[in-house]
Amino acid sequence: MTVSREIPVATSSPYTVTVGQDLLPDVAASVPESAARVLVVSAAPLRSQVDALHRLLEERGLTVVVAEVPDAEAGKTAEVLAFCWQVLGKSDFTRSDIVIGLGGGAVTDLAGFVAATWLRGVGVIQVPTTLLAMVDAAVGGKTGINTTEGKNLVGAFHEPLSVWCDTRVLDALPRHDIVAGLAEVVKCGFIKDEEILRIVEDNLALLRADDAQTGSRADGHGSTAGLDEEARTVLTELIGRAVQVKADVVAADLKESFLREILNYGHTFGHAIEYTERYQWRHGAAVSVGMVFAAELAHLAGRLSEDEVERHRAILSGLGLPVSYPGHRWDALLTAMRRDKKTRGDLLRFVILAGIGNPVRLEGPDPALVQAAYAAISDHSPA
Numbered sequence: 001m002t003v004s005r006e007i008p009v010a011t012s013s014p015y016t017v018t019v020g021q022d023l024l025p026d027v028a029a030s031v032p033e034s035a036a037r038v039l040v041v042s043a044a045p046l047r048s049q050v051d052a053l054h055r056l057l058e059e060r061g062l063t064v065v066v067a068e069v070p071d072a073e074a075g076k077t078a079e080v081l082a083f084c085w086q087v088l089g090k091s092d093f094t095r096s097d098i099v100i101g102l103g104g105g106a107v108t109d110l111a112g113f114v115a116a117t118w119l120r121g122v123g124v125i126q127v128p129t130t131l132l133a134m135v136d137a138a139v140g141g142k143t144g145i146n147t148t149e150g151k152n153l154v155g156a157f158h159e160p161l162s163v164w165c166d167t168r169v170l171d172a173l174p175r176h177d178i179v180a181g182l183a184e185v186v187k188c189g190f191i192k193d194e195e196i197l198r199i200v201e202d203n204l205a206l207l208r209a210d211d212a213q214t215g216s217r218a219d220g221h222g223s224t225a226g227l228d229e230e231a232r233t234v235l236t237e238l239i240g241r242a243v244q245v246k247a248d249v250v251a252a253d254l255k256e257s258f259l260r261e262i263l264n265y266g267h268t269f270g271h272a273i274e275y276t277e278r279y280q281w282r283h284g285a286a287v288s289v290g291m292v293f294a295a296e297l298a299h300l301a302g303r304l305s306e307d308e309v310e311r312h313r314a315i316l317s318g319l320g321l322p323v324s325y326p327g328h329r330w331d332a333l334l335t336a337m338r339r340d341k342k343t344r345g346d347l348l349r350f351v352i353l354a355g356i357g358n359p360v361r362l363e364g365p366d367p368a369l370v371q372a373a374y375a376a377i378s379d380h381s382p383a
């Protein structure tokens with residue numbers, strides 16, 4: 001194995017995020033001695049990784065059960081959760097046994113929630129395989145599923161025992177999924193670490209995806225990343241910085257009593273897009289539009305300059321991410337935004353910026369202001 005970074009997450013149950021290459025033997029070795037069984041939760045595109053991990057776990061004398069779940073957002077449902085519980089029940093899974101989530105953010109969210117709920121909580125080890133899951137979903141202990149009414153409406157805070165980010169698996173990831181992950185990296189730049197923005201701005205040509213524009217999953221698989229050494233070096237630096245931002249925030253406010261809400265920058269509108277589009281948009285692409293929306297809202301509220309709004313557009317569109325959304329979908333978007341977890345009663349609450357690196361809350365804004373921000377990001381060209 002090659003370890004590039006080890007980032008401690010200093011919560012009350014501390015753990016480490018390891019970034020490197022060829023980490024699967026270490027994942028297998030990290031399963032606690034007390035465990036007899038391991039449930040690996042994953043999806044079909046990761047089958048070869050699962051097989052390799054399966055062998056390594058069996059070599060350690062562990063009984064391995066694999067739950068292959070529907071891919072992407074289709075796996076984050078109550079039905080799939082119930083399927084995983086059934087697998088655990090039939091395998092006589094006990095409190096000393098371990099769940100491993102191996103996949104993108106949808107899988108790590110689901111696997112984390114399976115672990116959080118089985119016997120009221122068993123250990124989970126996260127092995128994220130998308131950039132987005134490495135920098136965000138697998139870290140910090142937010143786990144959950146969607147319901148018919150909205151995104152991530154059911155879940156629990158359940159921290160992992162460890163997180164393993166093997167950058168070699170990113171070679172097989174479509175370029176537009178790399179770029180979707182970069183949306184969350186850029187989010188960390190806007191809320192807390194401006195150096196991230198400078199690194200991305202200096203490397204737009206290296207990082208961008210020409211086929212990411214629509215944000216939709218329905219636009220084919222695109223080219224795979226097949227990272228060269230230069231891109232891998234830049235990405236490794238960005239992964240380390242974004243994980244550090246998240247680690248610092250969750251160590252200070254694991255259960256999102258207030259500070260952690262800053263990690264939700266761009267998500268009020270972003271989640272509304274995902275819901276409205278029936279999860280056919282990538283999460284990172286939706287968050288990209290959501291950040292431009294939040295920047296426009298901040299500008300209208302007198303908190304952010306026009307140049308800072310334009311910096312959002314330049315970086316995100318420079319990466320090939322979407323920065324606009326069709327007009328005339330206000331009612332559906334508003335319905336979804338009301339179900340955001342930051343809402344209190346009838347009061348919509350947004351994370352906005354009062355300058356780069358200075359996230360603040362905008363509580364109960366005039367609806368006309370919110371609609372004006374939507375107008376500012378609306379694309380009125382025919383679909």
Ligand SMILES: NC(=O)c1ccc[n+]([C@@H]2O[C@H](COP(=O)([O-])OP(=O)(O)OC[C@H]3O[C@@H](n4cnc5c(N)ncnc54)[C@H](O)[C@@H]3O)[C@@H](O)[C@H]2O)c1
Nearest residue numbers: 045072104105106129130132133136137142169172173283
């Ligand atoms: N819990 C959190 O804090 C948190 C943070 C951010 C996002 N999320 C959640 O994460 C999800 C989005 O995650 P995502 O962007 O990883 O999407 P995803 O999990 O849907 O994965 C995208 C696609 O890439 C495939 N894939 C995964 N790894 C691959 C690899 N190495 N090579 C080739 N294909 C691969 C997947 O099978 C899937 O088809 C959303 O549900 C979002 O809500 C959670």
Ligand SMILES: O=C(O)C(=O)C[C@@H](O)[C@H](O)[C@H](O)COP(=O)(O)O
Nearest residue numbers: 136140142151152260263264267341
């Ligand atoms: O970790 C957090 O806190 C975040 O908000 C990170 C987000 O990027 C992530 O998409 C998260 O799942 C959103 O959570 P939700 O509470 O808005 O459902």
Ligand SMILES: [Zn+2]
Nearest residue numbers: 136184283287
């Ligand atoms: Zn997110």
